[in-house]
Amino acid sequence: MDVVRVLTKSKNPRRYWSDLKSKMKDEEGAYELYDFIVQLKLKAPDGKMRLTDVSNTQGILRIIQSIPSPKAEPFKMWLAEATTTEIKNVEYPYGLDENKETSKRGGTIAGNTRKAIEKEIRRHVITSKKEMNSSKLTMYDSKDKEEK
Numbered sequence: 354m355d356v357v358r359v360l361t362k363s364k365n366p367r368r369y370w371s372d373l374k375s376k377m378k379d380e381e382g383a384y385e386l387y388d389f390i391v392q393l394k395l396k397a398p399d400g401k402m403r404l405t406d407v408s409n410t411q412g413i414l415r416i417i418q419s420i421p422s423p424k425a426e427p428f429k430m431w432l433a434e435a436t437t438t439e440i441k442n443v444e445y446p447y448g449l450d451e452n453k454e455t456s457k458r459g460g461t462i463a464g465n466t467r468k469a470i471e472k473e474i475r476r477h478v479i480t481s482k483k484e485m486n487s488s489k490l491t492m493y494d495s496k497d498k499e500e501k
Contacts, residue, residue: 356416360424370406377419389415421473430478433466 363369374390389412395405408416417428437459467478 356413357420360417360420360422362422373416373419374406377415388412423474426470426474426478429466429470430463433463436462 357363357370357373358366361369390406390408392404393407394402395407397403397405414428414432417425418432437456440459440462441455471478
């Protein structure tokens with residue numbers, strides 16, 4: 354619930370979390386949801402021990418992905434970048450062709466994530482001020498450096 358409180362402007366984060374769990378359960382199924390969420394007795398602000406939903410890192414990241422909030426956006430973009438890096442690391446691409454293919458797949462993942470974020474927050478993530486001018490990009494060849 355702490356994640357929900359931080360990422361949303363909800364006046365009742367407990368209710369928001371309850372609704373989000375129901376939505377996640379409906380979309381993903383109860384088994385997948387409870388693979389990363391368990392209840393532990395933790396001390397509540399009133400001093401009593403109460404069952405509290407807790408999660409591992411994977412679960413927290415999944416919860417962040419499910420929250421349509423501008424505050425969650427940087428985490429979602431980071432997840433897209435981390436996924437791209439992980440694909441690259443797993444496949445160990447050595448040549449230019451392999452790097453191009455990995456970059457293309459990573460770009461597709463990042464693009465799909467960006468589109469999902471834009472759909473959730475109902476506005477564009479990338480504006481003309483944030484766009485990269487690709488005409489300024491140059492290809493770097495390690496042989497060029499060696500010759501100089």
